[in-house]
Amino acid sequence: MSLQGNPAPIPPRTAISYDRSATAYNLPEGLPPDPAACIDNYTSNGNQLYEALAALEHEAGIYTNISQLRLALRGLESENPVTRIAILGVEDQAGAKRLARALLADPLAKQPPWEKELTDSDIHDERALLLRYGAQQNVVDRHPLVRTLFIPSTILNTHRLEVFVQTVHASTENPVDEASSLLVPSLETTSSPRGRLSIVTYPVHKSLVYANGFRYLASLTQVAINATREIEAHMVKGVVDGSWSGLEPGVGQSSAISPINLNLAEVAIETLRKSLQGSIEYEHAWFDSGLPTISAWLSEGTQPGPRTIQPSVHRLISVITTDVINAINSDEAAKSQDANQATVPAWTREILYQGVTIWAENAHTELRDRLAAAFISKSWKRIKWYKLFWGVDDVGAVLSEILQRAWLVDAEKEMIWISGRIHQSGLLGPPKLRPPAVKNPEDEEEEEEQKLGGEPKRLTVEDVIGRDIPPFDTEDGGAPLSLQPYLQIIALARRQLSHVTIPTLQSLAQSLVLQSISTTVLSMSVSALLYVSISATSVYEASVIAALGTVYSLRRLQTRWEKSRREWKATITEEGRRVLQLNEEQCRQIVTEGGYGKLDEVGIEERRIAREAIEKVREALGEVGR
Numbered sequence: 001m002s003l004q005g006n007p008a009p010i011p012p013r014t015a016i017s018y019d020r021s022a023t024a025y026n027l028p029e030g031l032p033p034d035p036a037a038c039i040d041n042y043t044s045n046g047n048q049l050y051e052a053l054a055a056l057e058h059e060a061g062i063y064t065n066i067s068q069l070r071l072a073l074r075g076l077e078s079e080n081p082v083t084r085i086a087i088l089g090v091e092d093q094a095g096a097k098r099l100a101r102a103l104l105a106d107p108l109a110k111q112p113p114w115e116k117e118l119t120d121s122d123i124h125d126e127r128a129l130l131l132r133y134g135a136q137q138n139v140v141d142r143h144p145l146v147r148t149l150f151i152p153s154t155i156l157n158t159h160r161l162e163v164f165v166q167t168v169h170a171s172t173e174n175p176v177d178e179a180s181s182l183l184v185p186s187l188e189t190t191s192s193p194r195g196r197l198s199i200v201t202y203p204v205h206k207s208l209v210y211a212n213g214f215r216y217l218a219s220l221t222q223v224a225i226n227a228t229r230e231i232e233a234h235m236v237k238g239v240v241d242g243s244w245s246g247l248e249p250g251v252g253q254s255s256a257i258s259p260i261n262l263n264l265a266e267v268a269i270e271t272l273r274k275s276l277q278g279s280i281e282y283e284h285a286w287f288d289s290g291l292p293t294i295s296a297w298l299s300e301g302t303q304p305g306p307r308t309i310q311p312s313v314h315r316l317i318s319v320i321t322t323d324v325i326n327a328i329n330s331d332e333a334a335k336s337q338d339a340n341q342a343t344v345p346a347w348t349r350e351i352l353y354q355g356v357t358i359w360a361e362n363a364h365t366e367l368r369d370r371l372a373a374a375f376i377s378k379s380w381k382r383i384k385w386y387k388l389f390w391g392v393d394d395v396g397a398v399l400s401e402i403l404q405r406a407w408l409v410d411a412e413k414e415m416i417w418i419s420g421r422i423h424q425s426g427l428l429g430p431p432k433l434r435p436p437a438v439k440n441p442e443d444e445e446e447e448e449e450q451k452l453g454g455e456p457k458r459l460t461v462e463d464v465i466g467r468d469i470p471p472f473d474t475e476d477g478g479a480p481l482s483l484q485p486y487l488q489i490i491a492l493a494r495r496q497l498s499h500v501t502i503p504t505l506q507s508l509a510q511s512l513v514l515q516s517i518s519t520t521v522l523s524m525s526v527s528a529l530l531y532v533s534i535s536a537t538s539v540y541e542a543s544v545i546a547a548l549g550t551v552y553s554l555r556r557l558q559t560r561w562e563k564s565r566r567e568w569k570a571t572i573t574e575e576g577r578r579v580l581q582l583n584e585e586q587c588r589q590i591v592t593e594g595g596y597g598k599l600d601e602v603g604i605e606e607r608r609i610a611r612e613a614i615e616k617v618r619e620a621l622g623e624v625g626r
Contacts, residue, residue, distance in 0.1 A: 046309065049620035050076045053317065056324070056617065060610035063327040064320065068184050068203040072320060075205075075313035083302045083312045086164040086185055086204040093126075093167040094119075095212045095241060095262070100131060100163050102265045103295055104153040107272040107282065114151040128187060128202070129165040133157045145187045145200060155295075159302045164204055182207040182236050183319065205312040206301075208294065209238040235315055237297055239290075258293055265289035309624055317621055321614050328607050328614075339597025348425050349591050355418055356587045360580060363411035367576045374406035375569060383565070385558040388513050396506045399568070403494055403502075408576055412490040415583060419487050422587070427594035487586060493579045497572060505568055512561055516553040523549020 053073060056064050075081040089096030101118050105111075118129075127147045134150035146164075155161065166185050185207075187200045238257040268285035271278040286292065301311035308314070374380060379398045382391055422428060524546040531542035 046076065046624055049309075049317075049617070049624050052613070052616040052620045053320075056320075056610075056613050059613040060324055060328075062606070063324045063331070063610055065184055065201065065203065065323065067201045068316070068320060071203045071205070072313060072316050075310060075316065080160060080303075081310060081313060082160050082162055083206070083310070084162050084164060084204040085298055086166065086182075086202075086207040088166055088168045088182065088185065088207055088209050090168055090209065090211045092210070092212045093129075093165065096165050096167070096210045097129065098262055098266070099208075099210050099239070099241075099260075099294075100129075100165055102262060102269065102291060103298060104131065104151065104155050104163065105269055106154055107269045110273060112152070114149060118149065118151075126167075128185075131156070131163040131165065133162070145189055146202070155299070159299045161298065161302065164202060166202075168209070182209065183316075205316050206235050206298070207237075208298070209236070210241065211238065212241045214240070214242070234301060235312075235319065237294075239294060258290055260290040260294065261288065262291075265291045314621070314624075317617065321617055321621075324610065324614050328610055331603070332607055335600045335603055339599065342426070342595075342597035344425050344427055344595030349427075349595070352418070352422060352425065352427070352591045353588065355421065356584060356591065359411070359414050359418055359587075360584045362414065363408060363580045363583075364577070366410050367408060367573070367580065370406040370409070371402075371569075371573055371576070374402045383509070385561040386554075388509055388557070388561065389517075392509050392513050395509045396502050399502045399505060400498060403498055403572070407494060407497075407572060408490050408579070411580065415487055415490060415587075418587065422590060422594075425595065427590050487583060489579055489583045489586070493575060497575060501568055501571060505564060508564055509561065512557045516557040519553035519556075520546075520550045523547075523553075 050073065053069065053076070056069055057066060071084070087096045087100050089099075097118050101115050105115060118131075127143070127145060130146050130148045131153075132148060132150050133153060133156035135152060156163070164185070166187075168182075168185070183205075184201045184203045187202055189198050189200055233256060236256075239260050240257060241260055241262045264285050268282045268289060271285065272282040301315065303310070379401055381387075383395050383398050388395075526549070527542045527544075527546035530545060531539065
């Protein structure tokens, strides 16, 4: 037997079409409308409602209870569908079965076997019970979740009802769920050998919650709250079984919770079955028990109107649309709350913004003072032009020392601290301290194929520091050197200056020294040659050429080297200002624009589509209800 609570996929509905005459004319005023036109209009609107409702499974499936939706669709597939009503006993399935027996029993007939089977069922059988109209069958029902009992009840046949009986768990601390849950009772089933449970929903059109005594009266508070909503008041009702009598007829007719006396109702049924002479006594006892109100509530809304769908199906569709809208709003509120929680507060941004301002001021002061001190230090004087002859190999070491010890050293350390504060505040998002576990397939294709048992590949500089390190003078110059969560613009700029400017100056110093020595030696050679070749030339006259060449070479060395030193000094000073400005701008941009919760763009589009689908259902439902 298949479980009716989770049916098969929805079959396509066969549309009923009526041909409208092309020569139709307007009726005179005062005449009733054409019945065929009314039927045609209702059929068209019904098809639109069915299609709009079926589209919810695809367009709003994550917000819709699919089993409840399919129950509503089956209600539209028939002109007089079966109405499923649940009788939920609060911690008491036996009492719920007694209530079902009292409501479905025929007091004018002898007690049929199904009544005894219903009340005398195995107490260890915790399966739910489904009561359907039909001849009693001598077949053992082995369904693991629901036991089906066919009974020849006149009420089930007349109003096309089926009754679902189950136990619900509730207490004063955990009251009965809201109406949307009561209309979709759940069944637990073991889904694995380890005892894991799966939930199977079994939707109904109406639910009657039964509580035995005042002990569970507080559990029905949610049912009373739902009574404030007109639709759910017709779909969910609570009853409290007490041992009192003498209730006035009609008490609790419009109330969400009605008191009943189940013992008195059973006595009334037995009295009439014993003798028809006890009909008056039966009538008084039956009305005093309060069950006529419950019986009228069960059959209410089960008969469709002349041009409308069945009221119970109409209300079920209204509840589905309301639940979908509530689910969409709840999901939107949750996403908005997550985004707000992920947003860094304004006061944190203000503190960090002030910290960046103070850092920028201190960094510019450090750049000015530390470089000024470095350029009057002994190390800087070691590479003056006249000391290059014996200290030309120290140029690179001196320049590197200035960059490493005097160029934004404290500013870099303070930036690490500020970056840590920014990262801690959540402005940068989650940290990424490790490289990705999955390599890029394009990189794997470029790598050499390693043979089994071969020698491991030697590490290169690119393997250690990373392959994609952009130059400093590009737009991506601010990219980090490693995967540390702080800005490394200063370190990158220092490295760039070291790789670009220092080798150039080192090479220039060596070439200038070599040129000076070569020019001096050449001029001395010319002087000696002149002195030897021309006997009239004196030593002093010949030495003039050597002196002139020496002075020229030294002057050239002094001029070009000192100019290069001044240019390098201006370069690192200006580069320092630019780096500080870039670092400050990036920090301010992070503080201003970072730390905001990411918008769920996919979820926004899904919610928009779901809302449009619900609006189509509501429009079609309104057209059918007219």
